Amino acid sequence: MRFIKIAATAAAIALAATACGGDEGNDEAGAAAPAKLNVWMMGEGTPEQTAFLDGVETEFRKKHPNTDVVIKYVPWPQVATTFQKAIAGGEGPDVTEIGNTDVQSHIEQGNLADISDNFAKWADGASLNKTALANDQGDGKTYAVPWYGGVxxxxxxxxxxxxxxxxxxxxxxxxxxxxxxxxxxxxxxxxxxxxxxxxxxxxxxxxxxxxxxxxxxxxxxxxxxxxxxxxxxxxxxxxxxxxxxxxxxxxxxxxxxxxxxxxxxxxxxxxxxxxxxxxxxxxxxxxxxxxxxxxxxxxxxxxxxxxMAGGSDLAVWKNTKAKDVAFDYITVLNNKTNAQKWADYSGFSSMFTDVKFTDPKLEAFTAIAANTKMAPLSTxxxxxxxxxxxxxxxxxxxxxxxxxxxxxxxxxxxxxxxxxx
Amino acid sequence: MLDTAPAVGAAPDRRSSGPARPRRRPRPGPYLLIAPTLLVIATLMFWPMVQIAIMSFQKVGNRQLAGEPAEQVGTENFSTILSDDLFWQSLRHTVLFAVVAVSLTLLLGTLVGLLLHRLGRRMSAFVAAGVMVAWATPPITAAIIFYWLFGSTGGVVNWFLDLLPDVLVGGDWIDHNWFATPLRTYTVLTVCVVWQSFPFVAVSVLAGLKSLPGELLEAARVDGASAWRSFWQITFPLLRPIFLVLLVLSIIWDFKVFTQLFIMSGMANRDAFNLSLYAYSEAFGGMNAKLGMGSAIATVLTLLLLAVTAVYVRIMVRQGETS
Incomplete structure (x- = not known):
């Protein structure tokens, strides 16, 4: 039965997690530069998306040459169970994309790292869409940043x-x-x-x-x-x-x-x-x-x-050992040049108010996006x-x-x- | 899968209730041999079952998965479910679907089994290989294919029905929505599930037929019995144990159909839920998992299946005694 399978998987993961938790514990003392940064992207992934993310990695490694970025695509239908396993097993990503309707649930469940300080120092952050940003905050703290959206x-x-x-x-x-x-x-x-x-x-x-x-x-x-x-x-x-x-x-x-x-x-x-x-x-x-x-x-x-503005946000997972490096990745992935490239490839609007589509056919959406509203910010x-x-x-x-x-x-x-x- | 154990285990009962054999002292050897298997099954199946039973009386969400202690809620999960109209509607769908799909599966499977037995060697192998492809198709693939076949944009079924004369099937098929009402959705689901499950029945029946002593049927033929009569008087009674096992297995499989319905109609069509989809929507679908609630539904479903299995095991044992 399905439930047994899920329970069994959860149990197996929990076992595996306790088994291998021991040897990983202390090597990466300090948040300086982890050897590996796990990034989860939602959706099936396409060759174009992979090429785009390869470009982002090259740019990111200029700053952190010793950190290997490992991308994992999580298909949308499996998102909830994948995060559940990450929570149960303690083996989560460092950086993850999150559907904007799920962000409040993640904040409430304590899955995301508090990135208020990093965010305050990020200059580009000021031109992000305010309505979308509000969805990433709770109790005056920031837990995620808006990436792209669609109206x-x-x-x-x-x-x-x-x-x-x-x-x-x-x-x-x-x-x-x-x-x-x-x-x-x-x-x-x-x-x-x-x-x-x-x-x-x-x-x-x-x-x-x-x-x-x-x-x-x-x-x-x-x-x-x-x-x-x-x-x-x-x-x-x-x-x-x-x-x-x-x-x-x-x-x-x-x-x-x-x-x-x-x-x-x-x-x-x-x-x-x-x-x-x-x-x-x-x-x-x-x-x-x-x-x-x-x-x-x-x-x-x-x-x-x-x-309603649907879309995705970027967050740092709570159990990451390198919060600052993880946030650096977000600032590269979502700097204005990459935001422009991503918008033109994906057809989703950038959440920067000053990044527009290159294709004139999509211009109407920029006007529509001026009048967005969030669904109830409830978990x-x-x-x-x-x-x-x-x-x-x-x-x-x-x-x-x-x-x-x-x-x-x-x-x-x-x-x-x-x-x- | 677990639920099949009593059904299979019951078969020897039947035989042992025949003429009494001298009892031997139990020897440890066989038990030692099955011990490793039992241990694996106990860890991977019985232990989760026990956990599910415990969790069905608790409130378990993502926070509890991360290690927080779970709150005991008594029978609240069960009372919530039993007072939900949707539960009863889903239960009704589950049972009705199982009755129809199991009957059709067994009927079609038996007919194809008999056909395979009659066919010559090569043709039989060819047809058997053909039907086995349906059985080997993964449920997800089958569901997507059937969703396309019955789709309203470019679906072959609507196109074909529209080509047929209106006198036969009525007109206006081209935009027919096969997933608008529960009855229509379940029609497609039944076709899909029966298509996938009858080959197993057919092949099992064929295996049974091959083991029958040919003289009996020959004698019947010499006496002038019709095919219909010799099936019911000879073949069916001899193959009854096989049919019973197939019946129980089919009921169990059709009771918990999930994948196909999830793909064809999904969460947006609550009016067509069966128990598995209901459990999924209550427990797992979102970020606020309610695993306690899901466990409660799983427990209800398991108890129902155990009841069905128990009834048939009983019938089997009875029949073993009287025959």
Whole structure:
């Protein structure tokens, strides 16, 4: 059974850790220059990413010639268990990338080193995005630094918009109307509204003045039962159910399980995704790539809805024996030149306010990123968003015809429990 | 895997309940020989089982993994689970799926087994090799393939159903979402799981058939018995022990299907959870692991499987006595 396996693995690792803990203990006295710096990167890793990181290592070794940087890629689905093993076995990385929704959990569990002093001395740190930085701090101390982030907008076809005389929608009504027009004239679904896309749905909730939860005193109090939220969910689900401008085939799926491919193939009018999607869509089909463009997710009455900034941060693991060297690696990896290179390769925005994309197509995202909002800074958010997928499951229920008021009431109860772990 | 032990261990029971043999004094030799294996199994399986039982009454998270003492919470984990609607829904899905998938697996497996027995040498080897490929496919690969086959963007199944005349299957298949409702998801899951598990049944049945004395079937044929009748009157009774073991194994395997469902519908489709996915979502999915809760669900699942196994072991022993 799975649980036995996990328990057995944990036990085996614990044994191994105690067995070999003895000989490693004292050799590297002092934090001067460890022989090896373990760096964990999230995701599968690509040849381009490895080449980029090799360049970073060369630059880093100018300063620390005796330190070998060892990169380990941790695929996203295995992130939680890999960190659990690191915690149980005491064999963690020195530097690690962390998904920004997990940072607060790591801080609370005491997994990250306090890097407040190093951070204060780092000149570039001052131009980092303040909202993103707040997510890396707790009790006035800094535990991580923002690396890259991504915001989402609505991808559309410029040729179809100009042919049908549509201007980028500024309100929900205009969005529906645009989708309807495309659907009628181009015989493809107007817009993709998958149920498993928390971050896009959050923009509709925020864009209508609603929120998931608000901190009152020490506690997070769920706000999903408020009328603004109900209106937003009704609108989003209504794209599928009442307006019928979004197809049913994306119910229960995320934006990568259909919408992205369909849009790239010219089989879908609009869909919500980030700047990094450009690279992926070109892999599907280059044919119409020059006609793709982006507009910000609209609010109900007009204007850009706040967007959730997804992304990754860089932290020093608590058990590292060379905190300063580890932080030096972060400052090389995320100096402005490398930040520029990384943004252009990955399609993710740099978290430096003064580093922009080179590709003009992605410029719209810089404007969208001006209006970001963080999800509740609760250690339970990771559970709420990723494990329990409360919003996706709620929206799925509504799309299948369950009353939104009941579903949101249940979701709100979950928010109250999960966000106050 | 552990749960199969009683089922397999029960087979000798049946034989020993036949004509009484003179009892011998137990000799230490055999026990010494199995001691190392037992020791390994005890360390790697029984000890974690014991730990799971202990943890199911505790609150265990990442901090406890790092060495902090765990808090005793009594039966709170169990009461949380049993009062959760999602648990009962997941349990219902698990049981219904097991009933359908096990029946189909055994039916299809037996039919293919009989076919293999009838086929000539070369053809039999060819077909056997063909079905074994399905069995050898890793569950992850199989799940991804089936997800593609039934996908709404470029899925072969929708394309094919759309090509068929509307009179037969209805129209509008091209954008059909196979994962929108639990019934549809489980339809795909059943096809995928049965496809992967019937070869084992087929090959086991074939092995059984090869061991049958040919005279019995020949005599039946001479007496003019139909194929249907000779299967139920001769083949099935003789192979009953094999069928029972296959039944118990299939139930155990289908009860804990995780990988395929996780890949096909995952966390965003809570309405299609089975017990394994429920346990995963409660215990492991995020940074705030609730290992105590996970252990409690694992304990419930284990007890259920032990109950199923016990029932069948009992039936087997009974049948051994009466036959």
């Amino acid at each position: 989402r907008g609505v991808w559309y076809r410029t040729d179809w918009f100009s042919e049908l005389g549509i201007t980028p929608p500024k309100t929900w009504a205009e969005l529906t109307a645009a989708a309807k027009k495309i659907q009628d004239e181009k015989k493809v679904p107007g817009i993709g509204a998958p149920s498993d896309q928390t971050n896009a749905i959050m923009s509709f909730i925020w864009g209508n003045g609603g929120d998931v939860a608000v901190k009152e005193g020490d506690k997070w109090v769920g706000k999903l039962d408020q009328p603004q939220v109900k209106e937003a969910i009704d609108f989003y689900a209504g794209l599928v159910t009442t307006e019928k401008v979004a197809p049913e085939k994306y119910i229960g799926k995320n934006e990568l399980q259909g919408p992205q491919q369909d849009f790239a193939l010219g089989k879908l009018g609009m869909y919500i995704d980030g700047s990094w999607a450009l690279k992926e869509m070109k892999k599907v089909s280059e044919k119409n790539a020059d006609k793709w463009s982006v507009f910000p997710i609209p609010t109900k009455t007009g204007g850009n809805a706040p967007v 339970g958010w990771a559970d709420f968003e990723q494990t329990k997928k409360v919003i996706p499951n709620t929206v799925k229920g509504v799309m299948q015809g369950k009353p939104s008021a009941d579903e949101l009431k249940k979701a709100n109860e979950q928010a109250n429990t999960l966000l106050n772990p």
